[in-house]
Amino acid sequence: MLRLIEQLAGDGEMLDGVTAVAASLGRVHYHLDVYQHFSDMEGETIPASFTVEGRVTPMDTIDLQSLRRRRPEVTLRLTDGRQLRCAITSDDGRLRSTERGMFTV
Structure with missing residues (x-):
């Protein structure tokens, strides 16, 4: 079963890929x-196992449709520093x- 444990909203940064750089x-x-x-x-x-679902809305020029097709995985950096x-x-x-x-870096 799943239990909703946290809801987050804020402004973050979309990063290309999953590396530290x-x-x-x-x-x-x-x-x-x-x-x-x-x-x-x-x-x-x-x-302990978690699933995160949600939605992002670009504040800059990000083509989500193109990003979805060319990148299987991206990193979202949240306001609090978690990724x-x-x-x-x-x-x-x-x-x-x-x-x-x-996770945090």
Whole structure:
């Protein structure tokens, strides 16, 4: 099962790729929902696992349609410094995490 544990909104930066030296693609406004996976079976434990879904709206000149086609994975740097590796899943800026949550650098 999934439980919504956090909702985030702010202005961030879309980065090209997933390396520490990834180039900036431009600024975006984001709305994100962070879900934690858990088991509803008594006594069953599962490791912490998170899924992030949301949407970005470009503040700079970013062609989301083109980006979606040519980059399987990008990084979104949030206002608080955390980063999210994600895939753009639709031409209107919907996204989904590609790892187990957000990380800091």
